Amino acid sequence: MPHRNKLLLLSGAFAIITLSPSGASATNGYFAHGYGARSKALAGASTAFSQDAIAAAVNPAGLVYVGDRADIELELFAPFREYQVNGGASPSSVFPLNPGTQESESNFFPVGTLGWSHKLDEQQSIGLTLYGNGGMNTDWRQVNNTSPYCGGQPGVFCAGRTGIDMAQAFLVGTYARSFDHGRYAIGISPIFAAQTFKARGLASFAAFSSDPNHLSDKGRDYSFGAGFRIGGQAELIPGLRLGASYKSRIYMSEFERYSGLFAQQGGFDIPDSFNVGLSWDVNRELTTNFDIEHIRYSEIKSVGNTLQPLTPGSLGTGAGPGFGWNDMTIYKFGAQWKQNAEWIWRGGVSYGQQPIEGSEVLFNILAPGIQEWHLTGGFSHAWSKQDELSFAFMYSPQKTITGPNPLSPGQTIDLSMTQFSLQFAWSRRF
Numbered sequence: 001m002p003h004r005n006k007l008l009l010l011s012g013a014f015a016i017i018t019l020s021p022s023g024a025s026a027t028n029g030y031f032a033h034g035y036g037a038r039s040k041a042l043a044g045a046s047t048a049f050s051q052d053a054i055a056a057a058v059n060p061a062g063l064v065y066v067g068d069r070a071d072i073e074l075e076l077f078a079p080f081r082e083y084q085v086n087g088g089a090s091p092s093s094v095f096p097l098n099p100g101t102q103e104s105e106s107n108f109f110p111v112g113t114l115g116w117s118h119k120l121d122e123q124q125s126i127g128l129t130l131y132g133n134g135g136m137n138t139d140w141r142q143v144n145n146t147s148p149y150c151g152g153q154p155g156v157f158c159a160g161r162t163g164i165d166m167a168q169a170f171l172v173g174t175y176a177r178s179f180d181h182g183r184y185a186i187g188i189s190p191i192f193a194a195q196t197f198k199a200r201g202l203a204s205f206a207a208f209s210s211d212p213n214h215l216s217d218k219g220r221d222y223s224f225g226a227g228f229r230i231g232g233q234a235e236l237i238p239g240l241r242l243g244a245s246y247k248s249r250i251y252m253s254e255f256e257r258y259s260g261l262f263a264q265q266g267g268f269d270i271p272d273s274f275n276v277g278l279s280w281d282v283n284r285e286l287t288t289n290f291d292i293e294h295i296r297y298s299e300i301k302s303v304g305n306t307l308q309p310l311t312p313g314s315l316g317t318g319a320g321p322g323f324g325w326n327d328m329t330i331y332k333f334g335a336q337w338k339q340n341a342e343w344i345w346r347g348g349v350s351y352g353q354q355p356i357e358g359s360e361v362l363f364n365i366l367a368p369g370i371q372e373w374h375l376t377g378g379f380s381h382a383w384s385k386q387d388e389l390s391f392a393f394m395y396s397p398q399k400t401i402t403g404p405n406p407l408s409p410g411q412t413i414d415l416s417m418t419q420f421s422l423q424f425a426w427s428r429r430f
Contacts, residue, residue, distance in 0.1 A: 027396060027419060028330050029355050029369045030166070031273070031295055033376070034058075034392075035131050036113060037073055037425035041378025041392040042334025043348025045289035047277030048233055048243030049336075052427060053115030056129045056174040058275060059231035059245040060187030063117050064125045064176035073113040073390075073425040080107055080418045081138060083365050087411040089149055095204075095362075095407035096149045097156065104163070106139040113423075123179070129172040129189075133270075138163040138366055140201070155201045156365060159216070162201025164366045168270065169194045172229070183235045188228065193250050193270060195223040199258060199366075210316040211260030218257035223268060225252035231275075239281035247273045249299065262302035263320040271296045271303070277332075284338070289348075291332040297325040297355055307363045308406055323367055324360030328352050334376070344380040346392075349373070358403030361413040368415040371396045378423075386429050394421035 027033040034044030036054030046055065050062020052071045081104040089096035117127035140155075140162045150158035176187035202216035209215045231245030254266035262268055277291035298304035305322035314320050330352030337345045354370040364370075378392035396419035405411035 027371050027374055027394070027421075028293070028350075028352050029295060029297055029325060029328055030133055030168075030367075032131075032133060033330075033332075033350055033374045033394065035129075036071065036115065037378060037390040037392040037423045038346065038380065040394060040421070040423055041346035041348065041376050041390075042289055042336065043332045043350040043374055043376045044293070044330075045277060045291040045332040045334035045348055045350070047231075047245060047275040047291050048241040049277070049279035049287065049289050050233070052425075053117040053127050054113055054129055054131065056115070056117075056127055056172055056176075056187065056189055056229075057131050057170070059233065059243050060172075060174045060189040060229055061176050061185040061231040061233045061243070061245070063127045063174050063187055064119075064123070064178045064185045065182070065233075066117050066125075068118050068430040069116075069427060070430070071113075071115040071425055071427045073423060075111040075113065075421055075423040077109045077111055078107055078420045079137075080104075081368050082416050083368070084414040084416075085405070085411060086414070089408055090410045093408035093411075095157075095405070096411060097405060097408065097413070098149055099411075102140055102156070104138045105141055106137060106163075109137070117174075123177055125174075125176045127174040127176075129170075129174065131170055131172075133168040133170075137165050137167075138368070140365070157201055157204045159201045159203040162366075164197065164199045165220075166197050166367075167195070185233045186231070188230050191227045191229060191247070191250060193225050193227070193252065195225075195252060195255075195268065195270075197221050197223070197255050197258065197268070199261060202261065205315060207312055208310050208315050208321075209260040210313045210320070211265075213260065214257055214266070215260040215315065221255045221257040223252045223255055225250050225269070227251065227270070241279040242277075243279070244276045245274070260316040262316065263305055263322050264301055264318050265316055267300075268302050269300050271300050286338075287336045289332075289334045289336075293328075293330045293332065293352075295328045295330075298327050307360055310407070321363070323363055324357060325355040325369070326357065328355050342382045346376075346378045346380075348376045350376075354399060354401070356401060356415075358401055359406065361401060361403035361415055362405055362407065364415060365413065368417050370399045370401050370415055370417055371419055372399055373397055388427045388429075390425040390427065392421070392423040392425075394419070394423075396420075
């Protein structure tokens with residue numbers, strides 16, 4: 001199949017799968033713990049260890065080592081979220097919530113990931129990668145509407161069915177080049193990004209919004225932008241590799257329909273991030289990997305600004321309230337065992353302190369990105385000289401954070417989440 005036709009096929013599949021409104025994927029805040037089944041099975045520890053055409057999503061330099069190939073993958077992601085409100089309203093309460101426990105619906109999401117790479121010669125490769133982020137998806141339906149706090153009105157915030165739906169899609173082109181007989185490599189990837197967002201059930205915050213007509217229940221909105229990623233890999237000594245990459249901040253157009261919700265009149269840029277990793281071939285069969293990733297959520301005002309002070313007309317302004325997320329640093333370890341020419345087995349674990357302070361739990365009912373530990377595993381099976389099937393599994397055990405309702409003294413809110421993920425991949429070498 002001509003390379004141009006392969007690209008058209010990959011692009012069409014990506015548009016159908018990843019840009020679907022149901023797309024969601026999150027583990028470290030709203031960034032995925034890895035990209036591609038092989039990386040995810042290693043808990044994302046792949047900055048210095050590139051194995052497929054999706055490697056450019058982590059380190060574009062690695063594309064020069066993967067050859068001519070295409071990777072088509074589908075993930076089933078399942079986050080289970082709930083919140084619990086304890087305590088009643090006090091005389092000084094401004095915004096009390098209904099006591100009790102609620103579980104978010106819409107817990108299963110399909111996510112597509114695609115990659116293509118082509119060697120121009122022994123030193124140069126080009127490629128295309130398509131993947132997504134997301135996971136700020138909540139759907140709170142079952143709420144006690146007999147509470148006097150809501151005056152008989154349903155919804156978390158007394159304004160009907162409540163939740164938000166956020167997804168991000170990335171189209172990444174890559175050029176990579178190796179030097180010194182393959183010991184060193186560099187790569188660069190321009191990134192084109194699209195976001196989609198909708199919110200419902202937030203009308204009760206109208207008094208706090210600078211633009212109440214663009215706060216909630218405005219349907220699905222879209223945002224577009226661009227950035228870049230650069231990276232390098234080096235073989236320090238035989239079998240020991242160092243990798244590093246940097247993804248720039250991606251400047252996005254505003255969500256105009258939600259200019260009264262997000263800071264900077266609907267601003268929602270994508271934060272920059274850093275990756276560094278080591279990969280060591282212990283022997284011919286066993287490879288171990290260690291990565292560190294740092295994500296600067298606090299640099300994005302709509303994400304990093306704290307909720308307080310929430311004053312009349314403050315939502316949507318340049319320094320308006322946000323979700324109060326801190327930066328994240330994630331530590332990842334993965335190991336791969338090559339049993340024989342047909343079977344490869346993988347496992348990994350990662351940890352990163354979740355980004356939400358207890359003081360920020362009220363707004364983060366909408367986006368409880370609180371996971372810390374991720375346990376992963378998977379395998380690849382070569383069923384022909386050209387074709388390979390891969391599988392990855394992720395389990396993130398339940399994490400709970402507790403904090404006060406800042407608008408209702410005496411009330412506390414517990415946010416909890418557990419996650420599972422299954423990812424299937426088909427790869428073909430050309």
